[in-house]
Every structure is written in structure tokens, then in C-alpha cells.
Amino acid sequence: xxxxxxxxxxxxLEADILxxxxxxxxxxxxEAELMVRYDCARMTVSKALSALTAAGLVERRKRAxxxxxxxxxxxxxxxxxxxxxxxxxxxxxYRYEMIDRSIIAADPALIAGKGELLRVEGVHHADDRPLAxxxxxxxxAAVPEIAEVEFxxxxxxxxxxAHVPWTEAELRIAAVAxxxxxxxxxxRPAGTACLTVERRTWxxxxxxxxxxxxxxxxxxxxxxxxxxxxRD
Amino acid sequence: xxxxxxxxxxxxLEADILxxxxxxxxxxxxEAELMVRYDCARMTVSKALSALTAAGLVERRKRAxxxxxxxxxxxxxxxxxxxxxxxxxxxxxYRYEMIDRSIIAADPALIAGKGELLRVEGVHHADDRPLAxxxxxxxxAAVPEIAEVEFxxxxxxxxxxAHVPWTEAELRIAAVAxxxxxxxxxxRPAGTACLTVERRTWxxxxxxxxxxxxxxxxxxxxxxxxxxxxRD
DNA sequence: TAGTGGTCTAGACCACATG
DNA sequence: ATGTGGTCTAGACCACTAC
Numbered sequence: 001x002x003x004x005x006x007x008x009x010x011x012x013l014e015a016d017i018l019x020x021x022x023x024x025x026x027x028x029x030x031e032a033e034l035m036v037r038y039d040c041a042r043m044t045v046s047k048a049l050s051a052l053t054a055a056g057l058v059e060r061r062k063r064a065x066x067x068x069x070x071x072x073x074x075x076x077x078x079x080x081x082x083x084x085x086x087x088x089x090x091x092x093x094y095r096y097e098m099i100d101r102s103i104i105a106a107d108p109a110l111i112a113g114k115g116e117l118l119r120v121e122g123v124h125h126a127d128d129r130p131l132a133x134x135x136x137x138x139x140x141a142a143v144p145e146i147a148e149v150e151f152x153x154x155x156x157x158x159x160x161x162a163h164v165p166w167t168e169a170e171l172r173i174a175a176v177a178x179x180x181x182x183x184x185x186x187x188r189p190a191g192t193a194c195l196t197v198e199r200r201t202w203x204x205x206x207x208x209x210x211x212x213x214x215x216x217x218x219x220x221x222x223x224x225x226x227x228x229x230x231r232d
Numbered sequence: 233x234x235x236x237x238x239x240x241x242x243x244x245l246e247a248d249i250l251x252x253x254x255x256x257x258x259x260x261x262x263e264a265e266l267m268v269r270y271d272c273a274r275m276t277v278s279k280a281l282s283a284l285t286a287a288g289l290v291e292r293r294k295r296a297x298x299x300x301x302x303x304x305x306x307x308x309x310x311x312x313x314x315x316x317x318x319x320x321x322x323x324x325x326y327r328y329e330m331i332d333r334s335i336i337a338a339d340p341a342l343i344a345g346k347g348e349l350l351r352v353e354g355v356h357h358a359d360d361r362p363l364a365x366x367x368x369x370x371x372x373a374a375v376p377e378i379a380e381v382e383f384x385x386x387x388x389x390x391x392x393x394a395h396v397p398w399t400e401a402e403l404r405i406a407a408v409a410x411x412x413x414x415x416x417x418x419x420r421p422a423g424t425a426c427l428t429v430e431r432r433t434w435x436x437x438x439x440x441x442x443x444x445x446x447x448x449x450x451x452x453x454x455x456x457x458x459x460x461x462x463r464d
Numbered sequence: 465t466a467g468t469g470g471t472c473t474a475g476a477c478c479a480c481a482t483g
Numbered sequence: 484a485t486g487t488g489g490t491c492t493a494g495a496c497c498a499c500t501a502c
Contacts, residue, residue: 004471020436024397030487041473043275046488054286063481063487070397078310078403078456165256165302171310171456175407175427175449193425193449195407204252217407217425224310224403236490262468273492278469295468295500 005040009048017057017068028058028066076226080171084158087126095125096155099185103140111200111207115141120156123185124213131219133185136211143208157211160201166208172198173222182214193217237272241280249289249300260290260298308458312403316390319358327357328387331417335372343432343439347373352388355417356445363451365417368443375440389443392433398440404430405454414446425449 003011016022029037034045049066052058059069087094100121106114117137124132136156138146143164151159178192186192195215201208235243248254261269266277281298284290291301319326332353338346349369356364368388370378375396383391410424418424427447433440 006471018399018436032487041475043474043491044472046490047471049488051286054283060488061481062479062489063483063485065487071399075309075311076401076403078308080308167250167252167303169308169458171308171458172453173405173427173456174453175425175447177409177423177425177449191409191423193407193409195405195427204250215407217409221404221406224405226401226403238490264468273494275472275493276491278471279490281469292469293500294470294498295466295502297468 005038006044006047006051009034009038009045010051013048013052014057017052022068024068024070026068028068030065071226076224078171078222078224081222082158082161083124083132084155087124087131090126092126093128095128096122096151096153096158097125098122098151101151104137107137110137110210111139112205113139113141113207115139118146120151122151122155124155130186130216132213132215133182134211134213136209138209139207142203142206156209160209164203164208166201166203168202170200172196174198175217176214178214178216186214186216188216195220195222197222237270238276238279238283241266241270241272241277242283245280245284246289249284254300256300256302258300259296260300262297303458308456310403310454310456313454314390314393315356315364316387319356319363322358324358325360327360328354328383328385328390329357330354330383333383336369339369342369342442343371344437345371345373345439347371350378352383354383354387356387362418362448364445364447365414366443366445368441370441371439374435374438388441392441396435396440398433398435400434402432404428406430407449408446410446410448418446418448420448427452427454429454 013022013028022028028049031042031045031049035042038045049058049060053060056071057069058066060066084094098120102119104117104119106116111117118140120136120138122134123130124134134155134157138156138160140147143160146156146159149159174196176194176196178186178188178190178194180190182194183190183192186194195217197213197215198211200210245260254260260281263274263277263281267274270277281290281292285292289301290298292298316326330352334351336349336351338348343349350372352368352370354366355362356366366387366389370388370392372379375392377395378391381391406428408426408428410418410420410422410426412422414426415422415424418426427449429445429447430443432442
């Protein structure tokens, strides 16, 4: 259970920063001072300070010293729920219903690159109540084996997550009023406010999939968090 | 311009991973092999591999070696736009209009803790067209000096960002239909789909502010990205 | 049990910004 | 000018675990 020394140094400083004992802008002890305090080599305190710097808690300036950084609001971590897991966590029964499946010509507006696309339309249910309608496109050039998969019970998203590695993703979140088919499939009146999530996924420069999901705004929301304590 | 050696090693491996030359699961060279390849000490390659590990690109297992990690779907980075900057980026003119300002009793549903709250209602404009209506609460116990601030031109958010350090934040995103006053202030018909963003901010356990913003769903969306390349 | 990463040392030289 | 962090070395011992 004995933590590495550099980790103990890091946590000690981190605790002082998060508690407010060392407010933003405060100068931290120099590496030389920390060497004495912890009776260790300079590389060891350097490792602790580097970790705090990488975490954004500390800023280091040559000749001036190390300082407690001001938190910046520029980004937060957004948890992307796996719908099946999320529904189960609520104690509800999850079901994916496939509605249609077709193969369409390449469309750069959906997925960059050439080759035909597999289109899968479906609805995610929680306790047999529609939670989200989904319209998904998958590059058959990037994922040829998906042509053989049946999506009667498993959703295309779950299958892709388990079988296809990706390196980059982008998410767009917006609000729209449910129209026609979407409203019908969600079993809500037209005009209902919906949370729209669009996700694009790539492996390197090759587009893999594009999906657009509509959630009933009253039933669903997304949560993002930011905290210097990254531990979950 | 000559990069540190550990940084060059890191980038070299990172490039091979991101390009797909080293797919997920691939075993990387051992530290000993990298020492030979780059003709350097072990601490130097260790620093490069540690950075990749901290970034989530590499997993290291004792006795087995270092491996290319599989990207995890669980979280993405959500860029939180500063509204004024975002509007300026679009080439539009930004303006904050304060509508009302009052002091209300403590309400744990808004901000945990005791003490009165300052409530500031206002509208963010882009080219004199309403972009978002904002309803903000600020703990006077946590930020007493805000009682003296005028919000005729600067928004409470911008003032807080510049003056009050925080350590934790939480964001909730949902879709709602604009009602009554919100629709009026947005200058949109009632029932318009709106993107709702609620943000709570803390310093340690002390709540600082709670804000609820409504954006016209047609005018605004949020974007999140995940990519092993964190540099923007 | 042998090879791997994890940690740590006691030095060194350098670049840099600030006092 | 000087003290600070940035980098790097050439070792060392240890813990863990896959072989």
C-alpha cells in the first residue's frame, strides 16, 4: 500500500491546492526546497511537479518558479452513455428494434470516402417505451464484415463498439422539434422538443460510421463534468 | 526548434499509432530496445512511454511489455464556448443585456450551502438578435464582492470567469420547448425547440454559481471531440 | 525464473526569464 | 547575473507476472 514517493509528493501538493490552502497564483516551493523537504533526488520532485503540470493544476515558469494554475473553463469531460447500459442502470429493460436496413451509394455528406454505405434505422426502447430513434450509416469499405450481421436484437452501435476500433470521434448536440417519422417512432406529438446527437467516427482518416439519434427532451439529458480530481 | 529527445520519441510512437501502422493491441518495443534505437538512457524512453500512457494511447504491463491501447468510448472532451468569443468568431457583434437583478434567500436546489443568492437574468445577443437567455444564481457567501458589480455590459459569466477560481463544474444538457418568458426573450414562437444548458460550479465543496441558459435549437449546437491527438 | 516496467539516485549541462 | 526549471545520464534495486 506504500505509494511511490513522487506520487505522495504529487498528492500532497494536490491536496493543498484543491483545499484552497494554496490558492491560484501562489508560488510553490522550488524543486530544491522540495528535495530537502522530502529528502529525495531532484528527478523525483520533478516527476511530481510534471504530473501536476500535465493535469493543469500547476504552471511552471523558468527562473520564476512553479505556481498554482487557474482552472480554465475551456473543456469538460462528457460521458457518452452506452444506451443499453444506461437503461439498465435506470432499472429498465432495454430493447433495440430494427426498422429498416438498406445499402445506399456513397455520400460524402454522411461519411467521407468512397464505397457503399449500410444504412440501419431503428429505435431504442426502455421498458418498451421508445427512448431514441436512430439513423445510422456505416462504411462498407471500412467495415465489410458488417454486411453479414443481423441487427434484430443487438444495435449496430453495440456491434461496432465491440468489433471495430476507432481513433477519432466527433459529437454534435442540438435541439430540434420532432417531425413526421421521428415523432411517430418516438410516439410523441409533432413539435416535441428533441435532443439530437450526431456522432461521426473515424479510424485515422477513414470514416467508419455516422449516426443521428433523437431523444425525447423530457426523458433524456446528457451530463458533463469537470474536476481536477480525475478519479472516477 | 530542436525538440527534446523524449518528445521526439513520444511523437514518433504517437504518429505510428494514430496512422494505424501500429493498430490497437500491438506490442511496442521494450524500453531496452528503444534505448538502443534512440541511443539514450532508459529514463528518457521511460518519460516518452509514460506520457503516452497518461494520454491513454498506451497500456503497460509488467513482464509483458507496452501495448497500443484501444480507444475508450466512455468519455469525450466537450468544448465549452465562451459565448462572447464564440460570437466574435462567427464575425458577429456580441452584447449582453441585463434584464433583472435581485437578491433571494438561499435555495439548496440551486446552490448548496447557506447565505443569500444574487440572481441575474439577462440575454446574450449576436448582432442584436437574441442568442441565449440566461438565468444565473451566485452565492453571496462564496463571492461577496459580486454584490458591487454592475452587469450592464459584461455578463456575470465573464466576470466570474475572470475573478473567481473554481475547482469543479457540472454541465447538464437537455432539450425543451420554449415557454412564455423564455420564448419572448428569445423572440421565438412558444414551443420552439431549445437547447438547455445548466452549469453548476464549485470551489471545493462550496457552491459558487448555478446558471441555466436556453439557446434557440436552430441557431446553436455544441460539439464534442475525442481524438488521441489532444493538441488544438 | 527471467524479463519487464516502476522507481529512485546523484550527479551534469543548458536555456531561459526575471530581478 | 543568477536561480529556476528542462533535460539527460548511467547506473541501481525492486515488484510483478507471464512464461
